[in-house]
Structures are given as C-alpha cells and as structure tokens.
Amino acid sequence: MARSSQPTGIHEDPGLQPERTTLAWGRTMMALATVSAIFLRWLPQHGFPIMLLFAVATGAAAAIYFTQRRRYSASSQGMVKESVDADIPAVFWTAVAGVMLGGLGIGVVLFTS
Incomplete structure (x- = not known):
C-alpha cells in the first residue's frame, strides 16, 4: 500500500507557525x-477582593x-494564502488582562494588609 504524499492538514508543513502559535x-x-x-489559596x-484577581485570570484563560x-484556522488559512495577519486584538486583550492583574494585585495587597 503506497503512502499518499498529500498533507493531512490545511497547509503543507505540519509543525510550522500555526502549530507553534497554538502551543x-x-x-x-x-x-x-x-x-x-x-x-484561590490567598482567599483566606x-x-x-482576591476574587477579582481570580475572575480576571480565569476569564482571560477561558x-x-x-x-x-x-x-488556528485563520493562521492555517493565511499560510495557504501566503499572507498571515497578526491577531492584534488577542494580544491586546491579553496585555490588558496582564496589566489588570498587576494593578489589582497591588491594590489587593495594599488595601487588605
């Protein structure tokens, strides 16, 4: 039985950029x-107020x-079209979540100690 040279994914090189970005x-x-x-361990x-930090981190992960x-689909399609656009909104909102976590963390520690 001969192996097919046809790739199984959307683009021709599995392990390329879409997979690394997904990881x-x-x-x-x-x-x-x-x-x-x-x-949650810091709750006691x-x-x-620590629940605000929990909500932001859990919301960002979700x-x-x-x-x-x-x-992944957009990145794979971009590989086929040879034009991959950056996902600026995803990076922006992840940065916003990080800044919120930092600010809320400082606030919680300062006002509950």
Missing part, C-alpha cells in the same frame, strides 16, 4: 489557569481557550 497560546492559557488557582489571607480554534 504558545496554550501555555499562556495554562499559566493563567494556574495563577487563578494560586489566587486577603479576603473577598477567552484564550474559546478563541483558539478560530485563531
């Missing part, structure tokens, strides 16, 4: 989920999870 977003999502679990020490398929 990077997956690591970001897992980091946010891990951090949100750590925030800092009280209810947003990445639910938009991952769209991002």
Whole structure:
C-alpha cells in the first residue's frame, strides 16, 4: 500500500507557525489557569477582593481557550494564502488582562494588609 504524499492538514508543513502559535497560546492559557488557582489559596489571607484577581485570570484563560480554534484556522488559512495577519486584538486583550492583574494585585495587597 503506497503512502499518499498529500498533507493531512490545511497547509503543507505540519509543525510550522500555526502549530507553534497554538502551543504558545496554550501555555499562556495554562499559566493563567494556574495563577487563578494560586489566587484561590490567598482567599483566606486577603479576603473577598482576591476574587477579582481570580475572575480576571480565569476569564482571560477561558477567552484564550474559546478563541483558539478560530485563531488556528485563520493562521492555517493565511499560510495557504501566503499572507498571515497578526491577531492584534488577542494580544491586546491579553496585555490588558496582564496589566489588570498587576494593578489589582497591588491594590489587593495594599488595601487588605
């Protein structure tokens, strides 16, 4: 039985940019989920305001999870068309979540200590 030389994915080179980008977003999502679990451990020490941090981290992780398929599809299609556009809104909102986590974290520590 002869092997087909036809690729199984949308683009011709599996392991290329769309897959690496998907892995990077997956690591970001897992980091946010891990951090949100750590925030829950701080709940007895800092009280209810820590739930704001938990909500932001969990929301950002969920947003990445639910938009991952769209991002991968757009990137794969861009590889076929030889024109891949950056996902500026995803990067922007992830940066906003990071700044919010930093600001809220400082606020929670300062006002609950």
